[in-house]
Amino acid sequence: MRHGRVSQQPDIIISGGAVITMESATGIIEDGYVGISGSYITDVGEGPAPDENHSSVQVIDAQGMIVLPGFVNTHHHLWQTILRGQGADLAVGDWVNACVSKYGPKFLPEDSYVSSLLGLAEGIDSGITTVVNWAHNSNSREHVEASLRAMRESGVRGIYAFGARILSEGLHEMPYDVIDYALEHFFGEGDEMLIPWLAPPEPGFKCAEDFMFAVRFARERGLRLSIHLLESQDEIAAAPIQLLQKLKVLGPELLIAHAVHVNKHDIELLSATSTPIAHCPVANMRLASGIAPLRDMLARGITVGLGTDGVASNDSGDMLAVMKSALGLARATQLDPRALLPEDALYLATMGGARALGMDDVIGSICVGKKADLIIIDPSGLNFAPLNDCVAQLVLSGAPSNVDTVIADGHILKHQGRLQLPNVDALVRKSQRCADRIIRNKK
Numbered sequence: 001m002r003h004g005r006v007s008q009q010p011d012i013i014i015s016g017g018a019v020i021t022m023e024s025a026t027g028i029i030e031d032g033y034v035g036i037s038g039s040y041i042t043d044v045g046e047g048p049a050p051d052e053n054h055s056s057v058q059v060i061d062a063q064g065m066i067v068l069p070g071f072v073n074t075h076h077h078l079w080q081t082i083l084r085g086q087g088a089d090l091a092v093g094d095w096v097n098a099c100v101s102k103y104g105p106k107f108l109p110e111d112s113y114v115s116s117l118l119g120l121a122e123g124i125d126s127g128i129t130t131v132v133n134w135a136h137n138s139n140s141r142e143h144v145e146a147s148l149r150a151m152r153e154s155g156v157r158g159i160y161a162f163g164a165r166i167l168s169e170g171l172h173e174m175p176y177d178v179i180d181y182a183l184e185h186f187f188g189e190g191d192e193m194l195i196p197w198l199a200p201p202e203p204g205f206k207c208a209e210d211f212m213f214a215v216r217f218a219r220e221r222g223l224r225l226s227i228h229l230l231e232s233q234d235e236i237a238a239a240p241i242q243l244l245q246k247l248k249v250l251g252p253e254l255l256i257a258h259a260v261h262v263n264k265h266d267i268e269l270l271s272a273t274s275t276p277i278a279h280c281p282v283a284n285m286r287l288a289s290g291i292a293p294l295r296d297m298l299a300r301g302i303t304v305g306l307g308t309d310g311v312a313s314n315d316s317g318d319m320l321a322v323m324k325s326a327l328g329l330a331r332a333t334q335l336d337p338r339a340l341l342p343e344d345a346l347y348l349a350t351m352g353g354a355r356a357l358g359m360d361d362v363i364g365s366i367c368v369g370k371k372a373d374l375i376i377i378d379p380s381g382l383n384f385a386p387l388n389d390c391v392a393q394l395v396l397s398g399a400p401s402n403v404d405t406v407i408a409d410g411h412i413l414k415h416q417g418r419l420q421l422p423n424v425d426a427l428v429r430k431s432q433r434c435a436d437r438i439i440r441n442k443k
């Protein structure tokens with residue numbers, strides 16, 4: 001039985017396997033196939049694919065495997081990847097000073113490139129096909145160009161959220177000159193692989209006037225916004241959600257990362273204004289920030305996606321681990337095993353993320369007409385076998401080693417467990433040299 005098809009010869013057919021579509025009408029197709037033509041999904045159905053024997057089609061055998069939409073990582077700082085493991089005994093405020101502000105000014109454009117590509121490679125390895133790169137080391141045109149080059153080379157769908165220039169400890173300022181230059185030279189009209197956003201410091205971190213300048217700058221250029229908010233208890237006194245409401249900034253075009261310390265009133269405001277949240281449970285645990293009230297936010301209909309956050313505060317780019325942590329923390333805080341079900345966690349990592357980015361008509365599920373962003377999970381690993389419940393095991397047992405294939409925009413980025421990026425070993429060696437120079441002052 002076919003669930004949808006456009007009359008186009010596919011380039012790639014994923015054949016066999018359980019297809020978790022994340023579409024309520026289709027659900028899980030136990031023995032399905034997916035056809036891909038160019039960058040789009042052009043066929044989804046049950047049983048053998050009709051074009052499978054055509055000589056020009058690349059058939060990926062997914063028999064016995066699990067096919068699902070690629071993960072949408074709604075919050076990351078790719079430039080921080082080479083700072084992995086730093087400030088491991090610090091809470092968020094001290095960690096920002098000891099990592100972001102201390103090392104940020106020492107980054108050369110090449111460091112941004114290497115660090116970003118390393119983070120992207122790690123993300124692909126765990127099945128991430130879309131990432132929001134909250135880039136607060138947009139220190140110069142060259143830094144931005146280097147980070148964008150890494151994003152384009154990786155093949156991952158990306159949002160580059162221009163953040164502050166990091167000058168020295170505690171001094172972060174928005175590089176509006178660099179941003180306008182980059183918007184003109186590095187982004188294309190209608191490009192769905194690389195999309196610019198703005199990521200200003202939150203109000204309170206700097207004054208509301210600076211923040212509102214950023215909001216106007218973004219609106220004049222048609223950019224969405226993402227900010228950190230209420231990651232730390234120290235922010236509670238400033239009541240920033242209420243301030244944002246007064247400033248008329250809350251809404252679907254503002255993605256708030258963390259929202260750990262929101263109260264009932266804040267949740268009502270977020271719900272009433274359809275403001276989405278990037279939930280980063282692993283980083284919130286690591287930096288002793290607290291536990292965001294995920295169950296309460298979902299109960300009020302707030303759109304939530306998952307984020308790894310930067311690798312310097314996670315300390316990995318593994319979305320499978322983020323899903324499991326989101327589920328675990330929701331259950332532990334509610335003392336309720338149904339506080340977050342595996343299918344809920346998987347929704348957050350796929351469709352929830354796509355909705356949080358305003359891209360749910362483009363990505364987040366497997367259906368005809370959406371972009372071909374898909375992953376295939378091989379359940380034969382020691383940590384996963386035997387296969388009893390594909391969704392529960394994905395969330396509770398899954399690891400990057402189970403990700404057999406990753407496809408973004410119709411391009412294969414990982415296949416048979418191997419990243420298709422060239423020179424990954426050399427990239428790892430380069431990242432060590434960058435980290436040695438930046439962290440340990442080695443020449």
Ligand SMILES: [Zn+2]
Binds near residue numbers: 077134309
């Ligand atoms: Zn962050």
